[in-house]
Amino acid sequence: MLRPRIIPCLLVRNNGLVKTERFSKGKYVGDPINAVRIFNEKEVDEIAVLDIDASAQGREPDYSLIERLAAECRMPLCYGGGVRTVQQFERIVGLGVEKVAISSAAAETPQLITSAAEMVGSQSVVVVLDAKKTRGGYTVWTRNGTMPTHLEVAEAAARAQAMGAGEIVVNSIDQDGVMRGYDLELVGQVRRATTLPMTALGGAGSLNDIGCLFETFGIMGAAAGSLFVFKGIYKAVLINYPSRTERDDLYQRAYSRA
Amino acid sequence: MDYGLGNVQAIQNVYRRLGIPAVLASTPAALMDCSKLVLPGVGAFDWAMTRLAESGLRDALDEMVTGRGTPVLGICVGMQMLARLSDEGVLEGLGWIPGEVRRLDSREDAVPMALPHMGWNDVSPSSDSALLSGLDGGARFYFLHSYYFDCETQAHALAQTDYHGAFASVVGAGNVCGVQFHPEKSHDWGVRLLRNFAEAV
Numbered sequence: 001m002l003r004p005r006i007i008p009c010l011l012v013r014n015n016g017l018v019k020t021e022r023f024s025k026g027k028y029v030g031d032p033i034n035a036v037r038i039f040n041e042k043e044v045d046e047i048a049v050l051d052i053d054a055s056a057q058g059r060e061p062d063y064s065l066i067e068r069l070a071a072e073c074r075m076p077l078c079y080g081g082g083v084r085t086v087q088q089f090e091r092i093v094g095l096g097v098e099k100v101a102i103s104s105a106a107a108e109t110p111q112l113i114t115s116a117a118e119m120v121g122s123q124s125v126v127v128v129l130d131a132k133k134t135r136g137g138y139t140v141w142t143r144n145g146t147m148p149t150h151l152e153v154a155e156a157a158a159r160a161q162a163m164g165a166g167e168i169v170v171n172s173i174d175q176d177g178v179m180r181g182y183d184l185e186l187v188g189q190v191r192r193a194t195t196l197p198m199t200a201l202g203g204a205g206s207l208n209d210i211g212c213l214f215e216t217f218g219i220m221g222a223a224a225g226s227l228f229v230f231k232g233i234y235k236a237v238l239i240n241y242p243s244r245t246e247r248d249d250l251y252q253r254a255y256s257r258a
Numbered sequence: 259m260d261y262g263l264g265n266v267q268a269i270q271n272v273y274r275r276l277g278i279p280a281v282l283a284s285t286p287a288a289l290m291d292c293s294k295l296v297l298p299g300v301g302a303f304d305w306a307m308t309r310l311a312e313s314g315l316r317d318a319l320d321e322m323v324t325g326r327g328t329p330v331l332g333i334c335v336g337m338q339m340l341a342r343l344s345d346e347g348v349l350e351g352l353g354w355i356p357g358e359v360r361r362l363d364s365r366e367d368a369v370p371m372a373l374p375h376m377g378w379n380d381v382s383p384s385s386d387s388a389l390l391s392g393l394d395g396g397a398r399f400y401f402l403h404s405y406y407f408d409c410e411t412q413a414h415a416l417a418q419t420d421y422h423g424a425f426a427s428v429v430g431a432g433n434v435c436g437v438q439f440h441p442e443k444s445h446d447w448g449v450r451l452l453r454n455f456a457e458a459v
Contacts, residue, residue, distance in 0.1 A: 001379065001380065001420065002375065002377050002378070002379045002401075002421055003377055003378045003379070003398075004377070005376075005377045005378070043445045043446075045377070045378060045400075046377075046400070067267070070265060070267065070268065071265075071267035071268055071271055072271075073268065073443065074268070074272075074442075074443065074445060074448075075400070075443055075444075075445065076400050076402065076440065076443045077443075093263075093300050093301055094262050094263060096264065096265030096266065096267055096268055096300075098265075098300065098402055098440070098443065099402070117302075118302065119301065119302060119305055120300070120301040120302060120305065121300075121301045121302040121303075121305075121335075121346075121404075122373075122374065122404060123374035123376065123402045123403055123404055124300060124301065124402075166373075166374050166376070166404075167374075167376065195370070195372055196372060196373075197372050197374065197376040197377075219372075219377075221377075
C-alpha cells in the first residue's frame with residue numbers, strides 16, 4: 001500500500017541551513033550536507049532543500065551544492081530555489097535530483113511548468129504555493145514571500161495541474177516556524193482544487209499535527225522544518241525524525257480516514 | 259552508465275559503501291570494460307532515449323547486452339527504456355523485454371487516481387529471483403512515476419506493486435532486468451537490491 005510521506009524541509013542561505021519564522025529571521029541551524037547525513041541514518045521518507053534567497057536575489061541555483069546533496073542523499077531529494085528556465089530543470093535533474101520545485105517562476109511564467117514537464121517528465125515538476133491568509137481566502141506570494149500576486153491559492157493549484165505539474169506543495173507563510181499545527185483550511189482548499197499528489201508545509205509543531213493532517217486528508221506528504229531541527233521550548237538545534245513505529249502509527253491515521 | 263541522466267553518483271556511492279567496484283562509464287571503452295551495467299534514468303521517455311543516443315554509448319550498450327549477454331539493470335525510466343515503446347513518447351525503446359509502457363490510469367477498469375504514483379510502496383515478488391533475494395518480507399521502495407511497464411509475458415513480471423491495482427514493478431528476461439522504483443533512494447532495501455544485482459544476478 002502506498003504510504004503517506006513525512007518530509008524534512010531544509011532551508012539554505014549562504015551555504016548554511018537556517019530556520020525562519022513567518023519567512024523572516026532565519027536562525028542558523030547547521031551544515032546542509034551534515035544534516036542530510038543524519039537524516040540518512042534516520043531513514044527519512046524524502047527530503048526537500050529550498051534555497052530561500054536564490055529567487056529573491058535573482059541568482060542561479062548553487063549547482064555544486066545541489067550535486068553534493070544529490071550524491072549524499074539516500075532518499076529522494078526535492079530541490080527548489082532560483083529555478084526559472086527549462087535548461088535549469090534539465091541540469092538539476094541531470095545532477096540526480098528527483099524533483100525540482102518552482103514557486104516564483106510558476107506564478108510569473110506558468111508555461112515553464114509545461115515545458116519543464118515535457119523535458120523532465122511531470123513527476124519531477126513540483127509547484128510550491130507560498131500562501132498568505134487574506135480577508136477573503138488565501139493569496140499566493142512570490143520571491144520568498146515578499147511579493148503578493150493576484151492568484152487565489154485554489155486557482156493557482158488548478159492551473160499548475162492543468163499546465164502539467166506533478167506535485168503541489170502548499171506552504172503557509174503565516175504558520176511558518178510557528179509550530180502550532182498546519183492550516184487545515186488552507187490545505188483543504190488546495191486539496192479540493194487538484195487531484196495531484198500534494199504536500200503541506202508550514203506549522204507542524206508535533207507528530208500529532210502530522211497525524212491530524214493525515215487523518216483529515218489521507219495519503220499525502222507532510223513536510224516540516226522546525227519540528228525536525230529543533231528540540232524543546234528553547235529551540236535547541238537537534239535533528240530528529242519519528243521512529244519507524246511512530247511513523248507506522250501516523251500512517252495508520254491516514255488509512256483510517258473514511 | 260553515465261549518459262547525463264539519473265543519479266549515477268548515488269548509485270556509485272551505494273557500491274562504494276558496499277566495497278563493490280563501480281565506475282561511472284561515459285565512453286564506449288569504459289563501458290566495454292564492465293561486467294555488469296546499471297542504466298539509470300529520470301525524466302520523460304523521449305528525453306532519456308535522446309540522451310542515450312547522443313551519448314555515443316548506444317552501440318557499445320547493444321553489443322554488450324545482446325551480443326555478450328552482459329547483465330543490465332534499468333532503473334525507473336531506465337527500466338521503461340527496456341520496452342519497445344512508450345505512450346509517453348514517440349521514440350523507439352530498446353525492446354529487450356517484450357512489452358510497452360503505458361499510463362497507470364489507462365489500465366483496464368482503472369479508477370480515477372492521483373498521478374504520479376509518488377512515495378513508498380510495497381514490492382511483492384511473484385517468483386524467486388536472485389535480484390529480489392531477501393526482499394520478500396515487507397520491503398518498501400520509493401516510487402515516482404506515472405507510467406508502468408506492461409509486460410507481454412507475465413513470467414517477465416518478477417514483482418508486483420499495488421497502486422489502485424497491481425502493476426509490474428520489477429521486470430526481467432534473461433540478462434536484462436529493470437525496477438520501476440529508485441533502489442538508490444530506498445535505504446537498506448535498495449542497498450540490498452543493488453548488492454543482489456552485483457553479486458547474485
